[in-house]
Amino acid sequence: MNALRDDLHELALEAPSVDLASRALAAARRRRAVRLTVSVAATVAVVTGGVAVAVGAPERATVVTPQVSPLPSDVITQEARPLPGNGVGALLEAYQQQGRWYLRTREGQSYDAGEVIQGDGPLSITADGRRIAYFDRKLRTIVVRDLASGQIWGAPLQLPARTFDAEYALRLSPSGMRMIVAGWGAGRGRNVLVDLVKGSVKELDRAWFPVSVSDTGAAVLIRPFDDHTSLRVLGHDQITLPDFAYDFSSLAPDGKTIARLGQTHDPDRRPQIQQDRTIILTDALAGGDRPRVKLSGVPSELNPARLGAWLSADEVTLLAVPTSARDGNAATVYAVNVRTGQARKLFVTQDATRTTVPGLVS
Template identity: 30%
Template sequence: MTTFRDELRLLADQAPEVDLAERTVRAVRRRRTALLGSVAAGLTALALAAATLLVPSGGATTITGRIADALPPSGVDAAAYAYYDWCGKQWEPSRNTASFAGLDCTQWRLVTRTGQQFRVPEAVSVFTEQTPENYMNTAAPLVISTDGRRIAYYSDKDQRYAVRDLADGRIWLTPDDLPRALVAKQGTAARLSPEGRFLGLGNTVVDMETGQATPVPENWWVESIGGGGSPILVRDAFDRLGVLEGGKVRTIVESTGQPRTFSQPSPDGRLVAYLDGAMTDGRNDVIRPYDTVVTVDAATGQEVSRARFREAPEKFHPIRMGGWKSASEVTVPLPIHEGSSKNPPTLGAVTYGIDTGTGRVRELETYAYRARSGDLSLPGF
């Protein structure tokens, strides 16, 4: 019988690129790696130190160097984002990592929509036990549900993944233990459903409220999960997208030999969007970036819409997708990486909405800060 732990042990071979640019990229996916290129460092290893987060709807929130209070047992507002920043100091992979062990300032910090900031001591952030052999697996993820009300993280105390409701404080744990040493060595790619009930880890989906684990067939991993746990979208190393039904995968988007990046299911679960039009050559160099947004029926795979980007800013080269802003608009982030290597550069991300019917692009929010290393987690990404 295959256990939940057995499924997770396959993560190292089947996990896609996730939130950390240093994560080892599998050779079988090198054609997509070329598309990520240098911009991946700015987007997927979003670093924060003492900085400013700019949000058009709510003004500017300053992240200070003060160590925040620990997350209280309950009564926490919905999350706006989370980050860690290596204490604002220079991090040298495989050299000074151990010197950060036990420091509160390395912990994930959660910032609510009302501007409160809390440390999350129970959530593993950086792996301070790294060695020269495994330093590329920088940290355990902290994932925020699309509605911001729940977070998922690796619990060192429980040696399992946990999902926590910020308002009432309830915590649900994955069914079997998962040793920290294994997580630090192999890494994990976590996916939450929009309301935060279902957690995808590699090739397993867990209903965190009941503990029921649903395995994904070999050579597929969880790409995203719809509201209420359906549909479950899975992906393979050749960029095929499938729907998990009755323990089997039905392919809805076939491979073209060129890279693609997919969204979460639409709010009603009916559609999934992806970026198309990118092209790489035989040497894994990018000839053309993504320029088109496509939607398909999540049940049948039938194409519903296709639109070229319109009114996009210069050098609009998205490489990743998130949730849906509305029934017709998907979100993408673009990296910010400005400044010299002598001083902490300005890093961050700008999020955009793309209308799936017209292709019109509009700017949503800007996150900008001066730092060298760390990570940033946004709801639904």
């Protein structure tokens, strides 16, 4: 094997010299706000009808198109107090500082959740901001907690403690009663769709990456390749998108439309994949892209990064993150009209190591 060793060492010398420290630092600073989930709740000051959060009846829940009114531009943050067992309002966001999670409500109340949510596992918030899901170290499973009532549901999973050493995804349905737990890399062996009401677990094909799941169990899965992306809604035939795509919204209220951020792939640029500041609608069941719509209203200093939940039949949430860490911009959440591309600013996220806001496909 000495010949193999020698040849590998000779080949390795062909690697170009690099100076990556500055780029990695700049990217890390930008990334501080990237793990996000967008808050429908944060953008919805008035919701009429019952949003699909009724405990015990998620199967009967219907998609409600919320009426949206602007969020006050400044939310006063009070000093964080320990997260109580119940009586907590809908969340604007969750953020991590010095390894400790804090929850901030739409009303501006901050809670220290460090005793409840420990470690670097996932934290997701339902699209209405009323429930959170996180890894419970003692129970070694994902639990969903209703912040108002304090009720807790545990997923029928026994996860090894090192589960979240790897990359992971935790997708919550609008009610929080269905979820997809998925991971890749070391330490993760299963991708599962969990129904908390029935207590059932369905294995998913590990080759597919989860985008979202509805309260009826309609899971959207993708499989990106260099020159195309396969997408399927569980129970339906897969469709093919004509390019590499990774940043999708959840399913629209019509149950079939999905939005994605347009991007280009150029092997001569770095990074090779660049957002082109467009949004594309696709019929997730029948296939077929509509023409790209150019985004407007997002300043050039911010880069469209993630899509999330739908605010209405025409508006979807968008997270934009700073293109440079040095100019003082912060990650900002917008509502984007998918027909016109016009974005309107909803709120600026907290500057923190990690920030999680409800609803985004992160």
